[in-house]
Amino acid sequence: MKVSTIISALALTGAAVAAPGHKGKKLPTTKIANIEVVDTQLVRDAIKEVEKFIPLQPYLYNHVMRSWLFGAAAFNNNATLKATIDLEAHAIGTLLHDLGWDMRPDSPWVTKEHRFEVDGGAGALRFIQEHPCAKNEWDELRLQWVYDAIALQAISDIPEFKSIQTQWMIKSVGFEFPGPRSPLIKDEDYDSILAKYPNDYLFRGTNETFTWLAASKPETSYNTFIQDFGTAYVPGFNATGYRLFDVIQGGLQAEVAANP
Numbered sequence: 001m002k003v004s005t006i007i008s009a010l011a012l013t014g015a016a017v018a019a020p021g022h023k024g025k026k027l028p029t030t031k032i033a034n035i036e037v038v039d040t041q042l043v044r045d046a047i048k049e050v051e052k053f054i055p056l057q058p059y060l061y062n063h064v065m066r067s068w069l070f071g072a073a074a075f076n077n078n079a080t081l082k083a084t085i086d087l088e089a090h091a092i093g094t095l096l097h098d099l100g101w102d103m104r105p106d107s108p109w110v111t112k113e114h115r116f117e118v119d120g121g122a123g124a125l126r127f128i129q130e131h132p133c134a135k136n137e138w139d140e141l142r143l144q145w146v147y148d149a150i151a152l153q154a155i156s157d158i159p160e161f162k163s164i165q166t167q168w169m170i171k172s173v174g175f176e177f178p179g180p181r182s183p184l185i186k187d188e189d190y191d192s193i194l195a196k197y198p199n200d201y202l203f204r205g206t207n208e209t210f211t212w213l214a215a216s217k218p219e220t221s222y223n224t225f226i227q228d229f230g231t232a233y234v235p236g237f238n239a240t241g242y243r244l245f246d247v248i249q250g251g252l253q254a255e256v257a258a259n260p
């Protein structure tokens with residue numbers, strides 16, 4: 001979708017929703033793919049940021065837009081839940097959760113030394129903190145919800161006792177996984193989201209991205225599932241010696257030798 005289309009699609013509707021992170025302040029809303037979503041300048045600029053993926057990784061843009069919209073559709077379907085969610089933080093945490101997948105050679109997000117979830121979390125924090133609108137609105141807690149969700153996105157059992165805000169950012173991305181549709185989202189909402197942001201290349205794109213991560217920064221992949229992509233697909237990739245298992249085995253042998 002062209003930037004101009006997004007901007008006109010984001011015209012203020014005048015509708016407003018409660019937002020815990022904004023201490024009761026009503027936030028403007030708009031509709032995207034027929035889903036009511038929060039519409040602040042920060043969210044608009046986050047959309048502009050992920051639109052930069054479109055030329056090289058269109059599947060990635062569609063993936064983050066769907067993740068956000070699936071979550072928003074679930075909230076719209078449950079007023080109790082919606083009243084507890086910080087909708088702007090949720091938008092940012094879902095839209096920016098894969099900054100670490102950015103394959104552009106001049107990516108402002110991807111580092112050599114961090115795994116992709118940490119690049120994404122750190123990138124989202126930087127994006128928020130450098131944004132003029134965020135100065136007075138983002139306290140430590142909101143930042144932590146977003147960082148935790150992005151950093152822990154792939155380790156599904158660890159966030160279980162994190163804030164409900166963090167959990168719903170991750171859960172929203174989880175609606176992308178294959179399997180039956182969730183009863184939390186209306187069928188018509190699934191249909192309108194998938195019509196606007198088709199899901200026809202996500203797993204091939206994921207396979208390409210994860211292999212690229214293993215090849216381009218193998219030292220960040222050891223002891224993560226990216227390691228398996230390296231082992232399977234990257235010539236010369238060898239995690240043996242770097243795995244925590246190997247480190248423990250080495251220590252074990254030394255310990256037994258010293259104290260039989």
Ligand SMILES: *[C@@H]1O[C@H](CO)[C@@H](O)[C@H](O)[C@H]1NC(C)=O
Pocket residue numbers: 078080081
């Ligand atoms: C709506 O959300 C609330 C709060 O998370 C939950 O307790 C309730 O079971 C949900 N209702 C439905 C119908 O899913």
Ligand SMILES: *[C@@H]1O[C@H](CO)[C@@H](O)[C@H](O)[C@H]1NC(C)=O
Pocket residue numbers: 204207208211233
């Ligand atoms: C997954 O990625 C590897 C490495 O690029 C490639 O060899 C393989 O064909 C890919 N699989 C599919 C089904 O695209």
Ligand SMILES: *[C@@H]1O[C@H](CO)[C@@H](O)[C@H](O)[C@H]1NC(C)=O
Pocket residue numbers: 238239240241
């Ligand atoms: C990987 O490295 C380990 C340790 O250096 C070595 O023993 C093993 O043979 C290597 N495996 C492959 C497939 O090269």
